[in-house]
Amino acid sequence: MSEQAIVAGGCFWCTEAVFRDVVGVSQVESGYIGGHVDNPTYKAVCSGDTGHAEAIRVTFDPDTISLPEIFDVFLGTHDPTQLNRQGNDVGTQYRSAIFPLDDAQREEAEAAIERWNAEHGGNAVTTIEEATTWYPAEDYHQEYWKGEGQRNPYCLAVIPPKLMKLRKSFQDKVKA
Numbered sequence: 001m002s003e004q005a006i007v008a009g010g011c012f013w014c015t016e017a018v019f020r021d022v023v024g025v026s027q028v029e030s031g032y033i034g035g036h037v038d039n040p041t042y043k044a045v046c047s048g049d050t051g052h053a054e055a056i057r058v059t060f061d062p063d064t065i066s067l068p069e070i071f072d073v074f075l076g077t078h079d080p081t082q083l084n085r086q087g088n089d090v091g092t093q094y095r096s097a098i099f100p101l102d103d104a105q106r107e108e109a110e111a112a113i114e115r116w117n118a119e120h121g122g123n124a125v126t127t128i129e130e131a132t133t134w135y136p137a138e139d140y141h142q143e144y145w146k147g148e149g150q151r152n153p154y155c156l157a158v159i160p161p162k163l164m165k166l167r168k169s170f171q172d173k174v175k176a
Contacts, residue, residue, distance in 0.1 A: 002060060004101060005070050006033060006134065007058070008097040008098075009086065010086025013030070014162055015077075015078065016028045016144065018162050023064055023065055024062075024064030025060045030055075031134055034097065034099065035050040035051035035053075037051070037052070045093050053097055057134060072112060072170075073166065074098070075112060076116070076169050077170075095127065098127075145159055
């Protein structure tokens with residue numbers, strides 16, 4: 001039986017690319033969550049006016065990778081110390097956040113942030129936010145790195161270092 005988790009760590013193209021390489025992950029969907037506008041578009045979210053975060057919804061097999069491990073990979077492959085930004089992407093839409101789907105996920109999210117802080121000096125700004133309505137991103141954003149992203153200079157600069165971080169820090173969690 002699969003489970004889902006929703007996280008936001010900057011550009012969804014980047015976090016999607018990382019989680020597509022994680023064992024036990026069967027699906028990664030880019031989308032928007034945490035805002036106050038119904039049916040937001042990419043352009044509207046990028047403006048920073050909707051309150052949404054660019055996020056991913058990860059579907060995974062908990063017998064292969066646990067929720068705490070999902071959260072550890074998430075925190076370990078982006079910079080959770082950057083408030084409302086990741087690199088050159090600036091704005092609340094690029095915030096570091098976890099959107100727990102129930103109380104058990106909230107507890108795991110809190111524990112993951114505590115673990116990360118204990119190991120890295122206690123300065124994560126990752127928020128835990130209510131999982132409001134999930135809006136899938138437009139089709140052209142799905143599996144972006146696998147297609148158009150391989151020709152996008154931004155993606156070529158940002159995604160490979162994240163994938164290297166995944167392979168270095170989470171060797172046993174990378175698909176063969």
